[in-house]
Amino acid sequence: MSSSKTFPWQTKGQEADAETETNPELYQRFADLVSSFPTSEGMLDQLYRHDQGWHAPKVNMVGAMVADSCFAARPSDIIVASLPKSGTTWIKALLFATVHRDEYRPADADDHPFHSVSPHECISFLEFRLYSGNRIPNLDKLPDPRLFATHVPFVALPRTIVTTTSCKIVYVCRDPKDTLVSTWYFLNKFRARAGMDPLTVERAAELFCDGLSPFGPYWDHVLGYWRAHLAHPEKVLFFRYEEMQRDPAAHVRRLAEFVGLPFGAGEEEDGVVAAIVRMCSFEHMSGLKATKDGSMMTKDGPIANSLFYRRGVIGDWVNHLSPEAARRIDAITQARFKGSGLNV
16 A cells, blocks of 8 residues: 655645646647657557657656646756666665655664655656646745656756756666666566556567667667766766666765765764665665555556566576577667767
8 A cells, every 4th residue: 555654855745635736738738749749669658759859658758848847946956867677766765865864864774764655755756746647746845955856868857957057967877688678577567457468578679779668769868868977977977777786885975975965974984874775775675564565656556666676686688688689789789879988
């Protein structure tokens, strides 16, 4: 079941109550616009191709457009950006635990919000949750720093996020082959719930290579944030999932420094960094009652929190992709990232 407990960093405006306005006309205007875009088969839903080159289901693309129209960034805002199934849940957990470490001490894990709600409820998606269902949420009462998330490519971010100089973006990417396999596995769960036949991994790989994956193409998405990081490293932090796995403590320190909340000497001596890493680890988070029994509401109905935790390992693609599919993805990656300075 979904938890009804609320915390000071949440606002009723996030939950579609009296403080949330509705604007069905605005949503309909964008829905009509998206309906005019070219369509293609996706791994789950029909995908629409935005004229900026990215693809998404209609409802998510409309949500992104409404967010662009209505969201007003603050200088203190922090935005988590990623493609689906690229380490999003983990980076959300690490960011929330780091920013709120004074209110919710990681050493006191039993009292931490993660025991009641998932990281996806701690840091809400703009286009999936906040700007959906005709809602225009009132986010003014959220205390600084406000934490939000998005899957949209850099070119489609709400414009105030880009133009508000001090607003921070934390991006995480993952090896494309593992991203594909994790996405395929996740979306097949939804296909089964909808009574659809499972998608073969071979077909999923074909769609992925053609750029027909949610918020894809993969390579455009990663390069967009990578180039933004190179141009403005003080604004865009770029993490690789594989490097995070190898040294999570170093990445937590970089994350804290980037958002202006570095760990002090006393915190280092008290083992706060190690406590955050432990609390946000796959083993700990996947074993929580909120993960095992909880759910979060989406446009498709409630989603079990446990669906966001499968294996979390590096290189699982080798158990699913054919050598031919792997070589094709590697060749595209090498060609697209050549000269960028980026190795994924």
